[in-house]
Amino acid sequence: MSTLAPTLDLLARLIAFDTVSAKSNLALIEFVRGLLAEQGIESRLTFHDSGEKANLLATIGPPVAGGVVLSGHTDVVPVEGQPWSADPFRCVVRDGRVYGRGTSDMKGFIACALALVPMMRARELQVPIHLAFSYDEELGCLGVPALIDDMARALPLPRLAIVGEPTRLRLADRHKGIHGFDTTVTGRDGHSSAPHRGVNAVSAAAELVLALERIAAEFREKGPFDAAFDPSYTTINIGQIEGGTAVNIIPRQCSFRWETRPLPGVDPAEILARLDRFARQELLPRLRAIAPEAQVVTSQRVSVAGLRADPQSPATALLRRLTGANATIGVAFTTEAGLFQRARIPAIVCGPGSIDQAHQPDEFVEISEIEACLDLLAKVIDWAADPVDLAG
Numbered sequence: 001m002s003t004l005a006p007t008l009d010l011l012a013r014l015i016a017f018d019t020v021s022a023k024s025n026l027a028l029i030e031f032v033r034g035l036l037a038e039q040g041i042e043s044r045l046t047f048h049d050s051g052e053k054a055n056l057l058a059t060i061g062p063p064v065a066g067g068v069v070l071s072g073h074t075d076v077v078p079v080e081g082q083p084w085s086a087d088p089f090r091c092v093v094r095d096g097r098v099y100g101r102g103t104s105d106m107k108g109f110i111a112c113a114l115a116l117v118p119m120m121r122a123r124e125l126q127v128p129i130h131l132a133f134s135y136d137e138e139l140g141c142l143g144v145p146a147l148i149d150d151m152a153r154a155l156p157l158p159r160l161a162i163v164g165e166p167t168r169l170r171l172a173d174r175h176k177g178i179h180g181f182d183t184t185v186t187g188r189d190g191h192s193s194a195p196h197r198g199v200n201a202v203s204a205a206a207e208l209v210l211a212l213e214r215i216a217a218e219f220r221e222k223g224p225f226d227a228a229f230d231p232s233y234t235t236i237n238i239g240q241i242e243g244g245t246a247v248n249i250i251p252r253q254c255s256f257r258w259e260t261r262p263l264p265g266v267d268p269a270e271i272l273a274r275l276d277r278f279a280r281q282e283l284l285p286r287l288r289a290i291a292p293e294a295q296v297v298t299s300q301r302v303s304v305a306g307l308r309a310d311p312q313s314p315a316t317a318l319l320r321r322l323t324g325a326n327a328t329i330g331v332a333f334t335t336e337a338g339l340f341q342r343a344r345i346p347a348i349v350c351g352p353g354s355i356d357q358a359h360q361p362d363e364f365v366e367i368s369e370i371e372a373c374l375d376l377l378a379k380v381i382d383w384a385a386d387p388v389d390l391a392g
Ligand SMILES: [Zn+2]
Pocket: 073, 105, 106, 137, 165, 166
């Protein structure tokens, strides 16, 4: 019996929940919980502080170690200002594609996993399959750490995780991390006719921005490089800046928001230390000669670990075996795979749809890729029923 039709029905149901990251995902989570409960499967929820968002964790099969995690995020990016040709939250099937916000990124994968739950239950699984659906991934994997903690508390250690972000079902065994920071400069205000009596926080922030740009240029020119990524080096981007109150006032405060996307293996603490050294050794002595209260403070906002390629990874071994693919790729976007890896659960990124579609108006997924994903997950279920060794 084909599972494609029920999968597309489920996908349409999931798309219909407007789970833009800023909003609650509870209606979707309750829907999934109900669907699983009808099949006798219990869900564990972990909540955001607000109580408005939740992660869902459910296990099919025996409560033993060595299982497979199927991981995906339930939130989607906003649609405002994008020229959609139809309602983004209503699936449209046309020309072998399903259109709608989240079809590629990444409710397509979640629909596939949910559609196969009856098959998981029908088989006598030797190792469990865990469904791990998180919130706020698009804001920097904010939901998934609580889910991984809960997993560590409640479950015997899984063997591996498959993160179903859109890779057109290619095997991505590495991705960059994202580390986001806010830097705030405090100077001293005063009348703009006497700049020498104040400390201009906007100008000081500009020096810090340039210091970051110099660090970025060094990565760009000297590496390290990994050709699997585009670009192949660690990047820094200054995304927002805000300072001052009026043109005739020396600005006392200026803040800017920036991020680095280091190659796996590059420590973001090193970038932070270099910025800090510039501030302490070159900038602050000049500022404090005028205003001893001058300050530069950097705080971390987002930290998502990169995924390091691991030739010994059972996640890579299993998916290579099941897909017959030899090659692995790196992806430029960030996923929770690095967080799983850090929690001693080897992870690989592989899912239907293309990242070129993600975050775009008229986002779609090819139905052929949904079918291919169902085939792949059916093989994962076969493996869980008869988990042959993954060594080597
Ligand atoms: Zn995504």
